Amino acid sequence: MNDELTPAERAALRARIVGGAHDIKPVGAHRGAWIAGSVATALVVAIAGGVAVTSTLSAPPVATTPSPSATATAEPTPTLAPTRTPTSSPTSTPTAPAVAFGGDCSAVLNDAAASALVGADVRLAPGLPVWDSDVLGGISCQWRAEAPEDWRALNITVLPWSVVPEQVRARVDGVPACEGGGPCDYSQRFGNTWVVADADDSAVAVRAVAEVGSRPAASAVRERPLRADAWRLEDCREQIGDAVGTTLGRDDLGPLGTDSVPQGQVWDVLEARGAAAWCSFAPTSYDESLPPFLRISIGAGEVSDAGEIERLGGVPVTVTGARTAWWLAHADGTGGSVRADASGGVLEVDVTNLSEERAREVAAAIIAALG
DSSP: OTTSSOHHHHHHHHHHHHHOOSSOOOSTTTTOOOOOEEOOOOOOOOOOOEEOOOOOBOOOOOOSSSSOOSSOOOOOOOOBOOOOOOEEOOOOOOOOOSSGGGGOHHHHOOHHHHHHHHTSOEEEOOOOOSSOGGGGTOEEEEEEESSTTOOOEEEEEEEEGGGOOHHHHTTTTOOOOOOTTSOOEEEEEETTEEEEEEOSSHHHHHHHHHHHHTSGGGGOOOOOOOOTTSOOOOOHHHHHHHHHHHHHTOSOEEOOSOSOOOOSHHHHHHHHTTSEEEEEEEESSOOOSSOOEEEEEEEETOOOOHHHHHHTTOEEOOOTTOSEEEEEEOTTSSEEEEEEEETTEEEEEEEESOOHHHHHHHHHHHHHHHO
């Protein structure tokens, strides 16, 4: 059961977990590390203008008769005009964009700066995020090496410090060992901003965080609440396990035996905030020649980029309960992924040894279970 994923597939899954990309290449020959950095930004300065009104002494009183009297009048007693309180125009409160850096990864790092950090020519790599830090007001970006044989990459994530739970805050400024297949991510706090970088080399991650965090734009990050209609994610298997088993007509499904599971500081934040969930299903018995394997990714409040999905080969399909859905076949012909957008967010059902039709049925059952 531990051998159903190749090293490249494990790395691709991890990349999708950290950077959210569907077609991401693994980083490194042994780990497929990803940089899940974070950078926050877009500083908007508000200028308050004031208008001062000067009080005036009394002027000669206005006559109450149609014409001035020819008779001499007594000298009027000076009086003060009503004092007006100086007023100013409404002061604008400094605001942050809806998401860090305005959602523009090129504002986080340009390709030249990312290449200098990685030590190889890398380019900003779009992907198909199922979950992303943008739902919390952050941004996640990935740069990949251009050379096909070079697996190096850099992921940067920027999030508001306010969304980072205590268990993750305790890991801030801890330089990773970057060995043994675990995440190689480093994070640091910059005022109200939390920046994370994930790479093969801890030194690269540390330098990337320092460079992004020092940018003025990284000081303007604001927490973004999940949409009111977003799915409320808790325990993935508990929430959808019955739906998966019933749809497939099986009561023998347990977790998939693999170490390619979501991990790292960014994942821990998204999961703790109820923005992301992941779980897997596989038969617990070994008496099938082609047992079904399912990997379920759920992003609360997310919306897919239809153009990017179709550019990467997604074919529109129908899934009950979904607004839009696509099928992305695996290159090896063993299965594929159903990508579905529903009112509560984005769902991906990635299957092996299972047909497209069955995968769509499972996706519909999960959407119904999530409500």
